[in-house]
Amino acid sequence: MATPKEMMSTWDNIQFGAVLPSFEDPEKKIRSKFNSYNYEVADWRVEKPVFNRNLCIDCDFCWVSCPDSCFIVEEVVNKRGKKQAKIVGINYNLCKGCGVCVDVCPTPIKSLLMFPEFVETQEALNKWPTKDNK
Amino acid sequence: MKNISNLKEFACTPDRFQGGHRLCPGCAHGMIVREVVNATEDDLVISTATGCLEVCSAIYPYTSWDVSWLHIGFENAAAGISGAEAMYKALSRKNRLYNEDRNVKFVAFGGDGGTYDIGFQSLSGATERGHDFLYVCLDNEGYMNTGGQRSSSTPIGAHTTTSPRGRVSYGEKNRKKDLTMIMAAHGCPYVATAVPGSKHWKDLAAKAAKAISTAGPTFINALSPCTTEWKFKPEDTVEIADLAVETCMFPLYEIEDGHKLTITYRPKQKLPVEEYLSRQGRFSHLFKPENSWVLEEIQKEVDRYWEYLLRREEAGV
Numbered sequence: 001m002a003t004p005k006e007m008m009s010t011w012d013n014i015q016f017g018a019v020l021p022s023f024e025d026p027e028k029k030i031r032s033k034f035n036s037y038n039y040e041v042a043d044w045r046v047e048k049p050v051f052n053r054n055l056c057i058d059c060d061f062c063w064v065s066c067p068d069s070c071f072i073v074e075e076v077v078n079k080r081g082k083k084q085a086k087i088v089g090i091n092y093n094l095c096k097g098c099g100v101c102v103d104v105c106p107t108p109i110k111s112l113l114m115f116p117e118f119v120e121t122q123e124a125l126n127k128w129p130t131k132d133n134k
Numbered sequence: 135m136k137n138i139s140n141l142k143e144f145a146c147t148p149d150r151f152q153g154g155h156r157l158c159p160g161c162a163h164g165m166i167v168r169e170v171v172n173a174t175e176d177d178l179v180i181s182t183a184t185g186c187l188e189v190c191s192a193i194y195p196y197t198s199w200d201v202s203w204l205h206i207g208f209e210n211a212a213a214g215i216s217g218a219e220a221m222y223k224a225l226s227r228k229n230r231l232y233n234e235d236r237n238v239k240f241v242a243f244g245g246d247g248g249t250y251d252i253g254f255q256s257l258s259g260a261t262e263r264g265h266d267f268l269y270v271c272l273d274n275e276g277y278m279n280t281g282g283q284r285s286s287s288t289p290i291g292a293h294t295t296t297s298p299r300g301r302v303s304y305g306e307k308n309r310k311k312d313l314t315m316i317m318a319a320h321g322c323p324y325v326a327t328a329v330p331g332s333k334h335w336k337d338l339a340a341k342a343a344k345a346i347s348t349a350g351p352t353f354i355n356a357l358s359p360c361t362t363e364w365k366f367k368p369e370d371t372v373e374i375a376d377l378a379v380e381t382c383m384f385p386l387y388e389i390e391d392g393h394k395l396t397i398t399y400r401p402k403q404k405l406p407v408e409e410y411l412s413r414q415g416r417f418s419h420l421f422k423p424e425n426s427w428v429l430e431e432i433q434k435e436v437d438r439y440w441e442y443l444l445r446r447e448e449a450g451v
């Protein structure tokens with residue numbers, strides 16, 4: 001008899017006692033098309049968080065606090081050979097604009113700020129506060 | 135057990151609870167659930183009681199769950215998960231090769247209504263029978279999915295639609311049921327309290343990892359600030375949770391084997407309860423002069439309880 005994971009080959013072919021693995025294709029990390037990851041809640045937003053990579057210290061406070069799993073992470077290896085997360089962006093399909101990430105961001109000048117939805121990301125980055133006018 | 139030591143490493147975890155759900159912006163349920171399911175690499179079977187989390191994470195044809203997930207009634211998340219767990223045990227007994235690596239873990243989520251109130255019978259029963267599962271209560275102190283009615287978790291003074299404030303009422307009159315202690319009294323090998331957010335992320339993730347890897351029934355009561363019904367701005371969710379801890383309105387502790395209590399976070403300086411209450415619309419009426427005695431009572435009760443926790447920890451009994 002196969003292990004629970006092996007018993008679940010495809011959605012319409014589930015055997016009694018199977019367990020669904022994370023990802024429809026765990027090797028390629030592909031999610032099912034019925035995963036809400038593929039749904040959009042972008043139209044809930046009036047303001048959006050903009051991420052400024054230049055100021056970010058990769059503390060990952062935003063990643064752990066976001067209720068909507070929005071932060072896009074790249075796995076990198078640090079100087080001591082340990083894996084660590086590097087924030088590379090925000091998934092705007094999933095972001096509802098709650099502002100929690102901006103609230104928890106600890107850098108002296110925030111690495112995340114809220115801007116009206118219609119402001120382009122580059123325009124927002126150009127307007128970023130500096131030391132003198134934060 | 136997954137080693138959870140630093141956030142940079144934890145953040146490499148591919149999410150097993152996805153966005154695209156329909157919880158309100160800033161809802162703490164999403165933060166708590168993500169941390170719990172990301173705190174283990176084992177396969178998970180999860181049951182979720184009806185409430186905001188269940189309703190918002192499984193809207194046809196989508197699901198936010200990257201794990202085996204059981205949609206269950208309001209009152210029987212614990213009954214559902216104990217049935218699933220019993221089936222796995224039975225299959226494993228019948229066939230040694232089935233589930234040989236024994237890496238399937240069982241978790242139930244319920245709101246406070248589904249846990250403190252209507253689901254308490256099934257939770258108490260599953261615990262008493264000794265099933266191997268973790269039960270996480272998402273405690274937002276009311277029946278929020280149906281518009282904010284009171285529950286036995288609603289704290290004194292809170293305005294809800296069924297404990298309304300008014301000319302003669304200061305809101306909820308009964309004290310919050312102490313469910314964490316009641317679960318400890320069942321003799322659970324592990325129970326704990328927790329809050330979401332970046333300040334106490336490790337406290338929650340480590341407790342979840344420990345609870346999941348502990349054999350037998352375990353319980354985590356997680357405070358889940360509700361922006362919609364507690365009436366605060368969505369971006370404040372984490373701050374409100376932190377204030378609950380700093381004022382000792384919701385102390386962080388764990389209890390092993392039904393008795394050994396450890397306080398897992400001590401505020402450097404305990405803040406007055408007003409710092410927490412004044413940030414939420416549901417308590418705004420308490421700041422009228424005629425209700426100042428309610429604030430005093432709340433502070434007295436918080437001080438008494440904190441003192442009790444300190445002394446119980448010290449006594450080590």
Ligand SMILES: Cc1ncc(C[n+]2csc(CCOP(=O)(O)OP(=O)(O)O)c2C)c(N)n1
Pocket residue numbers: 184185186187207208209244245246247248249272274276277278279280285
């Ligand atoms: C037996 C039963 N009674 C009533 C309901 C309606 N109902 C659905 S969710 C809910 C409230 C849930 O409150 P809680 O468990 O605290 O979860 P929250 O929504 O606050 O997260 C109620 C009363 C139901 N689904 N089943």
Ligand code: SF4
Pocket residue numbers: 049065066067068069070071090094095096097098099100101102160
């Ligand atoms: S605004 Fe809210 S939903 Fe959007 S990325 Fe920040 S925390 Fe996540």
Ligand code: SF4
Pocket residue numbers: 051055056057058059060061062063087101104105106107111112
């Ligand atoms: S909270 Fe701010 S500094 Fe920390 S990882 Fe996120 S954006 Fe970077």
Ligand code: SF4
Pocket residue numbers: 156157158160161162163186190274278279359360361362363
């Ligand atoms: S009503 Fe409260 S608990 Fe329910 S989804 Fe909204 S914020 Fe979350």
Ligand SMILES: [Mg+2]
Pocket residue numbers: 245246247272273274275276277278
């Ligand atoms: Mg509730």
